[in-house]
Amino acid sequence: MAFVTANWNPLGEAFYRKTELYEMGWNLKDGLRDCLFAAAPYGGPIALLKEPLRRSPSARPLMEIYSSSGVSMASFLWKSGVVKQLGWTVSDDLLCIQEDGTVLVYDMFGNFKKHFSMGSEVVQNQVLEAKVFHSPYGTGIAIVTGTFRFTLATNIDDLKLRRLPEVPGLQGLPSCWAVLTQDRQSKVLLASGADLFILDNTVCTAVAPPGLSPQATSIVHMAVSFSYKYLALFTDSGHVWMGTSNLRDKLSEVETKIRAPPKQMAWCRRPKSQQPSVVIMWDQQLLVAGQCKESIQYPLDDDSVLVPELDGVRIISGTHHEMLQEVPGACEEIFKIASMEPGALLLEAHKEYEKESQKADEYLREIKEQSLLGKAVRQCIEAAGHEYDPDTQKTLLRAASFGKCFLSNFPPDQFVSMCRDLRVLNAVRDYTVGIPLTHTQFKQMTVQVLIDRLVYRKLYPLAIEICRYLKTPEYQGVSRVLKHWACCKVQQKEEADDVIARAICVKLGETAGISYSEIATKAYECGRTELAIKLLEFEPRSGEQVPLLLKMKRSQLALSKAIESGDTDLVYTVVSYLKNEMNRGDFFMTLRNQPVALSLYRQFCKHQEQDTLKDLFNQDDDHQELGNFYVRASYKERRLEARIGLLQSAVDEYYKAKNEFSAKVTEEEMRLLRVQRKLEEEKGEHLVGFSLHDTLSSLLAVGLHKQAEQLYKDFRVPDKRYWWLKLTALAEKEDWEELEKFGKSKKSPIGYLPFVEVCVKHHNKYEARKYVSKVTPEQKVKAHLAVGDLEGAADAAIERRSEAEISTVLSRCSPTTDRALVERLNRARATAAKK
Amino acid sequence: MANSGRRDAPELPDFSVLKRVARDQLIYLLEQLPGRKDLFIDGDLMSPLDRIANVTTLKQHEVDKLYKVEFKSIFSTSDQLCFLVRPRIQTVKWISDVINADKIAGRVRRYKIIFCPQKFYACETVLEEQGVYGDVTIDEWAFYLLPLDNDIISLELPEFFRDNFLEGDQRWVTTAGSALHLLHSLYGPFTKVYGIGRCAKMVYESWREQVEDGEQKAQQHQTEIGNVFLIDRDVDFVTPLCSQVVYEGLVDDIFRIKCGNVEFGPDVTSSDKSIKVMLNSQDKVFDEIRNEHFSNVFGFLSQKARNLQTAYDKRRGMDIRQMKAFVSEELKGLKQEHRLLSLHIGASESMMKKKTKQDFQELLKTEHSLLEGFEIRECITFIEEHISRQVSMVESLRLLCLLSLTENGLLPKDYRSLKAQYLQSYGIEHLLTFSNLRQLGFLVEQQPGETLTVMESKVGKLVNDKTAGKLTDAFSSLAKKNNFRALSKRLTLVPKSGEEYDLRVPRDMAYVFSGAYTPLSCKLIEQVLERDGWTGLDDVTRMLNGHEFAVTGERVTYQPRSRADNQRIVLVMFLGGCTFSEISALRFLGREKGYKFIVVTTAITNSARLLEALLDSHV
Structure with a gap:
């Protein structure tokens, strides 16, 4: 102490x-001499490349990666080009910038991840110097080429190269330079002699x-x-x-x-x-x-x-x-020699207390008199955070805890969270882990990022331990770690598929927020399709399985999974994917087995691709639907010949579908259309497209009785219908003579009540009466009533001795009707009722 | 009748919050396109939108002009166009055409499409194919539920019926699931969910998935809706095809209620103007007669008129002070009531004229015979005449379907001749209508029994087991064994004939069809609630093709003292639409048994809407 x-x-x-x-x-044999060296900030890993400047082209320098405590994590022989600069990304990936502008990316275990280039012109001009920098937008790279031009990429994950403007009068390498991030832009600051320039996207400014x-x-x-x-x-x-x-x-x-x-x-x-x-x-x-x-x-x-x-x-x-x-304020206040700060006094008080000396009380009193005990406790807690040695931390925290006892409502959060933080920090600072974070850094990088870093280092158990200890919500904590673990697990090539699948399933189980499809995607990326499929089976949400299945070209499976998910958008995604991937025949065959997908696709085709719809039915030999298709198409066709042609196709299809009814009806329609056209040409009456019924009534309306008669015979129109038609048409024209003739032409198949009613409807009671006598006895009452002949109705009703009919007649009687008639009816009803 | 209800009926939850949420979201979306803009609205979103945000509200958020989507080229001078549409391929294609036309003309505008209630991948594909995907911004207005009344909530998706049941297109299932999810998060957690039908099952699953995917936040609020019943329209096609005789249903059949509004023409208003009226429980006169059988309505209205007169008469013999109070307090209410009363009397008169005519009586008689299975030959003759006289295209079709549904299909001879006659009357294009009706099982030919099973086993051999199962499903729905007769007997849907049925004092739900038939859908709901599940109804569900389920919510602490209030609030979701008659029947059931029903439906429907959806129009 x-x-x-x-x-x-x-x-x-x-x-x-x-x-x-x-x-x-x-x-290290030669220490850090003659090395390219890069250490990631926030206590990240260290990369070392020995003797990067090869003496002979065949020399293979050794690339080594260590943790901050110098524990080796990987080493491999460098077989690529001459490396100019090493650097680390924010997600702990190693960047190796080569002389030719190629940047190779490795993970911290030395596994190659990807590479990209800093521009084509660099290949010739060579990279003279390079810098890796971090900004809120990610990890960036800046280089100076042999022509003393700068090229900059602000975020290597979203690579956009920017070639910065030329620096006027720059004849050699700048004496020094650096990358600045200002106003949401990355700029280069460079010095050439005593001159200072700022290079941004567009201009070079002397400053x-x-x-x-x-x-x-x-x-x-x-x-x-x-x-x-x-x-x-x-x-x-x-x-x-x-x-x-x-x-x-x-x-x-x-x-x-x-x-x-x-x-x-x-x-x-x-x-x-x-x-x-x-x-x-x-x-x-x-x-x-x-x-x-x-x-x-x-x-x-x-x-x-x-x-x-x-x-x-x-x-x-x-x-x-x-x-x-710089010694943090709290530490300075407490530990500075002869400090009279409350924190220092509290520490002293606690020391005396441990020695069981009454001086403790004196110190305490001194603090309390100035009512600074709260501040004292806070100082101790804060100072503990900045101390690296656990014993010092403990001493300070004990002092704080001691001081807290004399305060009534001191909020406990600060103390508790500091204890937690320090436990975590001490754990990751441990030699074996080697992440020497300070408390300030830890707060800045957040727990989530720390967990990520641990995960990158494959320190899964520790990461999970920390998540549980800090009570991080499962989604952000344990689940995430487990997912990474599983993603790492699937890359272990030496283990068999089902062993891995089982291991993953056992460990992950039903943990909330685990996406098996993500893990499966990883497996697939590692070339383990079988394992991916096995893993996908654990995925409870079938919708999640679809994208990967498509990627793996298991389109059939993808389609059925999409359908299972009940998400039609997903089904449609698969369908449109299949449409582009497969040849038409196979595509249709696939759809055929999946009614849901098929109907969805049909809906789409109906609006967008009529022809495809036809092909679809053709493929299925669905002649019924094909027939319907042609009929539908025929409406849209204005030209009669084409229309008849389409109908003919429909007829053929209906026959193939063994739907004789539809075929016959369609044939008749074709016949009708032809007749309609002929009549149109001859008589100038607009008929084409009418139904048979409407055609007939049009003909009758203009008095073309002969033609109507012909149609009636040719198309075997039921007598009833024809009679109705003619009756209505004649009444409409008020051609009562013709009507009478028609009525007498033969026995009416619809009876004569309609005659009565139609006449009444056209306000011709006189004509109506002519037919009343012809009406069948059952309808007599109605007929009489229709023409307003109460007496006749009464007679008919009484004759038929029907109680209901008598009542109907009675209900039509009004106070003005003949008293005698009413009485007669009443009597008759009474007798009818008795019976 | 209104006072026969049990006193302890629970209060309904407040659904106005649904409107508020929808409006706020819409405003937020409109603000995403800052500056003045013209708004194009899908025709069938106009009425629902009107209930959420009126023109003034829209104008406040910099909407310049409002247009209806009419699939024609547009004449807008605005630099920003916003389209508020349903996710339909046709509409999206039109929008692409608009944008492409602008491009050719060298016009630069900003476009935003707001899909309601959600976007579909297919729509985006169309935008992509037409090369305008990059020119538009796309948003979703999650406006799922429109409260039409205290106890009616509509999804306003009439196409649900055709898409789902005819075309086999299940894209609306998720929408229905989301709607249920919304209700669940606002008024749940639900204690128990019952359901019947394939679609109901899928909606249930979609909802469960959304619940599980969602953030597991602890629901602090009290359950307001205890039970949920999901039912597919195809479980019961008979009910919506019957003529409605309850006032509200009749108004819908004749004047067509659109989104809770009805337009009464000059014949009703007895002036030369049409009047648009909102029909809901706010209208006190309407509220009293909406559930009444039509034969009672006139009596009711005249009584009301007399009461009104008495209230007016109070004026006489008032001193100045009383008069002042009367004018300021009562007169306005009376005037309002007066206005409404005269409107409804007008409407009843107009309906009376149409419906007391001979034809209508005969039509009803035929319908009742069909339901009873009595004098079928006469019915067929009636229908034939109906067709050959061209009385009404849709009505004839309705009778044909009713005949087929109740008779378990038509005899081949009848099937052909009726169809042929229909085609002669209305044209050959109805061949497609018939094809649709057959596919849906509305109008079918009686099958000589085994044909189907043979076909099934044949196909079954061709494909693997799983698909075979699905095929069987498809087949069974295709040739759904319509056991209407057996069902009717088992559930006593049709009362014994001959008994007097006093429509003034209804005994049961059958009153909504003049005592001739209890709606199957409502009967099922009654039975299931009574039994707290499907136990003992195995034979019924078998006849209805299964897919029934009953699930108890997991996280519900058992309600002490049997049934708490929220347990007697039952949300019934009709997938494919429901009729006002069904709603009236449920209201009656609620009053009898002390339940409160909330009806959620994909749309309000009736026979005409149902059949029109199945016509293959000439578009």
Whole structure:
């Protein structure tokens, strides 16, 4: 405990501390000399390529990948071209940028993933320098080519190459350059001698840092902060200029008195810290420059690399891995020698309490008197978060917990979540895992991302443990990890399909939010179609299985699964896919076995592709539907000949369908159409397209009785219908003479009541009466009533002795009717009722 | 009759929230296309839209002009066009034509298509094929349910019937499932779900899937709807084909109620103008007569008129103060009632004229004989005459179907001759109509028994087992054994003839058909609710082709004290439409048994709509 401040160095107002993270587990013969080196931020993996500059073309340098603690994760011989730069993506993939502009992507276990090129012109001109950068849009790459032009890609997952404009007067490599992300755009900042330029998409702007000391004739090094907010420039006069990256403000300038260009320079600034500071590294020494004239210097006895982080700089050498950072406020307040801050007093109080000394009470009282106990507890909790050593963490947390006892309503969340966070952090900082995250970094990257990182490292059990411990919702937590595990599992080529399938099923079971289809997709991508199909069977939602099945060309299966899902959109997707993939015959055959898909496709064809519909029926030998199809088509046809032709086709189809009825009816229609046309030509009456009934009534209406008669015979119109027709037509024309003749022509098949009614309808009671006598006895009453002859009706009703009919007549009697008649009716009803 | 209901009937849930949600969503979608725009609305979305958001609301959200989609070229000067349409291929094709015409003319506009209630992949394919996919933005207006009244909610999807039952196109199943899901999330969780029919089963499954896929958020609110009953229209085709004689049904048959509105022509209003009236429980006069058998309506109305007169008469002998109170409080209500009363009297008169005529009485008689299975020969003669006199294309067809449905198909001889006569009357294009009717089982020829099974086994040998099962399904629905007679006997749908039936004091649901027939659909619902499932109805379901189910919700804590209020609220979902007569029957059942029924239907239907959907029109 007493040594907490042992590694602190003051710089201006603040202190800096260098903490050892790991003693590196690797065994490098020559340290980091002659190596291409890349370490991912947020405690990510490290890649090393030894002797990248081949002495002979056949030499195969060794690519090695380590965790931050130096545990080897992969190594392989580099067989591709000359590598210019290594870098890591935000999802922990290794980028190897070659001289010819090709970028190869590997995962952290050295498995090749993909490659892409930085543009065709690079192949000739070669990449001179390259940088990998991270922005909110993903991982980007910037290169300078042999013609001193810059090309930039902001996000390699959505590769869009931008060739930046030429820098006027640039005759060689810029002395230094960096990538900036400003105003949602990535730009290049470059120095050529003392001149500074900003290159964006369209223009090259010359800029000048405000207040740069005039002694400088050249800017030899520059560094942009992790947040892209700050910029540091190192000049040949040994000055370090620090300012904002928009070059509006200068923060400070320090003279280092070292004129040699540094090997590396990095910002070492905590978020919210007051003091800007950069770490500059030369071969033999490390220097921290801040706002004041002084600086902190550390000797270096080994080749080292600086890895800038959000809140400090990691220094990796052949043997050690250290963290250099400004001492966080809370730690400083508590541990600074002779600090009287409440947190420091609380820590002291707790120490005394453990020693069972009454001094504890004194300290406590002192804090409480100023009513700062809450602040004290918060300081202790916060400081614990920033400490790397678990013992120190514990001490601080115990002090906080002790202080909490004397507070009545101190909210517990902060303490609890800090304890949880620290447990997780200590777990991942462990040597075997090797992710040396600080608490600040952890909060910035979020638990989700941390879980992802663990998953990339295939540390599934730990990831699940953390998810459960932090009570992450299943969808985001355990399920996701299990899915990744399963996706990794399917790639294990040495195991048999069913062994893997079973293993996955056992482990995943019914876990919520697991998509078996995603896992199956992975299996298929690895070329294990059989395994993919086996896995798909576990997928409970049949709809999810469809896209993959299609991709695997199991279209039949896809179709039945789509139908099973009940989602017609999905069915349609498969159908339209099949339509393009298969030849027509097979396609139709497939549909034939799937009524749901078939009817869906038919619906579509009805509106879009009439001809396909026909082919579809043809294929099925569905002559009935084909017949219907032709009939339907015939309506749309205006020309009579074509129409008859279509109907003829329909007739043929109906015969083939053994539907003689339809065939006959259609034939008759053809005959009718011809007759109609003939009549139209002869008589000028519009008839074509009418039904037989309408044709007849049209003919009768204009008095073409002979033609109507002919039609009636030719088409075997039922007598009843014809009589009705003629009757109505004649009455319509009020041709009473003709009607009478017609009535007498032979015995009416519809009786004579209709005659009466039709006449009455046309207000001719006189004519109506003529037929009353001819009406059958059953209808007499009705007939008499129709012509308004109450007496006649009464007579008829009484004669028939029908109670109901008498009542009907009675109901039609009004007060004005003859009293006698009413009485007669009443009497008759009484007798009829008796019977 | 209205007062014979049980007092303890539970309150209905408030469905106005459905409208609010729909309106807010529509406004949000309109705002996605900022600036002034012209709105093109699908013809059959106009009335429903009117119930959700009126023209003023639309104008407030920068809609300049409103057009109806008419499949013609457009004359709009706006730079932004918005189409609010049903997801139909024909409409989408028209939109593509509009866009392509603009392209040729060199016009640049922004286009947005809002599909209601959802988009279909096929529509997007058409846009893609026509090369305009990139020119439009596509949105979905999830407006599934339109509350037509306190207890009627409609999906306003009349095409559901044809698409699903005739064309075998199941795309609307998910829509119905989503509608149910919406109701479930607002008024659920449901305690028990019953259903019958293939489509009902699929809708149920689609809904379950959506529930499982959805976020499992804890439902805090109280269950408002306890039970749900899903029923396919093809379970009962007889009921919707009968002439309606209950006031509301009759109004629908004669004047056609459209989306809760009816237009009364000059013959009703006794002026030269037509009046559009909204028919729902807000209309106090209508509310009292809607469920009444038509023969009672006149008496009811005249009584009402007398009451009204008395209320008006109160004026006499009032002093100034009382008069003032009368004018400010009562007069407006009375005036309103007066107006409505005269309208309904007008409507009844007009209906009376049409319906008390000889023909109508005979028509009803024929119908009742058919239902009873009595004097079938006479009925056939009647139908023949009906056809050969060209009385009405749809009516004749209706009688033919009713004959076939009740008689389990027509004898081959009759089948041919009636069809031939029909074709002579109305033209050969009805060959297609008949083909549709046969496919649906509306109008079929009696099969000499075994033909089908032979065919089935033949086909069965050709394909694998699974498909064979599906084929059997298809076949059985195709040649659905129509056991109307047996069903009617088993469920006593048709009361014994000869008994007097006093329509003033209805005994049972049969009153909606003058006491001649209890609607099969409603009888099933009654039976299932009574038995709390399908137990003991095996023979019935077998005759109806199975697909029945009853599922108890999983997460329901058992209701203490037998049936809580929400357990007596029953949501009945008709897939393929339901008639006002059925709704009246259910209301009656509810009053008798202390239930409250909420009817959700894909559309309100009647015999004419049903049959018109099956005509193959000349488009």
